[in-house]
Amino acid sequence: MKLTAKRIIPTVLVLLVLAALSCGKLDVVGTGSTASFDQVLQQIPQHLMADEVNRGWSLAAPDGSARFIWSRNYAESPLYDVMLQFDAAPFITAGLDPEKLPENFTFHEGKLMVGIKLGQETVQYSGEITPLASYQQLVKLKRSSIGYHGALDHYGVNLGDGNLFEWAKDMGTNDKDIVFVLNPEPFIAAGTDPSRIAGWVFANVTVDDEKGKPIQVDKILKPFDLM
Numbered sequence: 001m002k003l004t005a006k007r008i009i010p011t012v013l014v015l016l017v018l019a020a021l022s023c024g025k026l027d028v029v030g031t032g033s034t035a036s037f038d039q040v041l042q043q044i045p046q047h048l049m050a051d052e053v054n055r056g057w058s059l060a061a062p063d064g065s066a067r068f069i070w071s072r073n074y075a076e077s078p079l080y081d082v083m084l085q086f087d088a089a090p091f092i093t094a095g096l097d098p099e100k101l102p103e104n105f106t107f108h109e110g111k112l113m114v115g116i117k118l119g120q121e122t123v124q125y126s127g128e129i130t131p132l133a134s135y136q137q138l139v140k141l142k143r144s145s146i147g148y149h150g151a152l153d154h155y156g157v158n159l160g161d162g163n164l165f166e167w168a169k170d171m172g173t174n175d176k177d178i179v180f181v182l183n184p185e186p187f188i189a190a191g192t193d194p195s196r197i198a199g200w201v202f203a204n205v206t207v208d209d210e211k212g213k214p215i216q217v218d219k220i221l222k223p224f225d226l227m
Contacts, residue, residue, distance in 0.1 A: 001209075003155070006125075027174050027221055029146060029147065029148045029155065032169060033139065033148075034132075034135065034136055036155055036167060036168065036171075037124060037167060038060070040170060040171070040177065041059070041131055043171065043177070043227070044226055047059060048060075053078070054078065054080070055071060055073060055077050056069055056070050056071040056072050056081075057131040061178070061180065062224055062226070063199075065086060065087050065222070066087070067084070067086070068082060068157070068178075068180070069083045070082050070131075071134065072123065072129055072134050072136055073123045074117075074118055074119040074123060074141075075122040079106070079117070080116055080159075081117055081118040081142075082115055082116060082118065082138070082145065082158075083113055083114060083115025084113065084115065084165060085110075085111050086113075086180065087111065088112045090198040090200065091112065091187060091192055091197055091198050093198065094192050094194070094197045094198075095191040095192045095196070096191055096192040097191075098112065098190070100191050101186055102161075104116070104161055114159060115159050115163075116158075116160035118145065119141070119142070139156070145157055145158045147164075148169075151205065151206040151207065152168075153168065153170065153173075153174055154166040154167060154168055154169065154176070155169060161183055161186070163183075165167055165180060166179045170198070172227070175225045177225055177227065178226065179223040179224070180222040180223075181219050181220070182219065183220075183221045184202065184219065199222065200222050201220070201223070202221075203217065203218070203219060203221055204217070205218075205221075206220045
């Protein structure tokens, strides 16, 4: 049978639509992380606020000792687009010399901050600019920053150099609903004994390497059960 233009064009269009739908369905991490992040925001709305200094949003730990901050607009972020900010005192008591931390850390007014700059583009919103909408833009524009941690059944935002903010896929079945995660190596190099940091846990955690193979790594963790 001879294929005509009339037969070919509809067929191509159908294939393109199916491919687009397939790609959308395949991004279960992007879609799932958005839904579960929304649940976290709704669970502790009293700890969610605008952060005008960092041109974004801030989600604080229930005890106020740490915050996850994400940008509204990468063109406006003064330092990082995604970051953690936390009390420095427990780390200093455990031996930390803040001046010896690498350049991706800042130390100011008793707080440490670590994060990463994702881009310089202006973020375009189709509706109201809300904390969840800004997270949706993060998934849309910087999808590689979002991951899934199978060992803990968590989604997470990669903050660079082994630092993360993670949250439970299902808070109803997980006792670690949000977790602030730090790479211990720079702290150890700066004089810290990670086992002595009050309010944080120094633990060996199972993660996937670049090839998807499970490996054991050390992390400094601050987990919270929100339910």
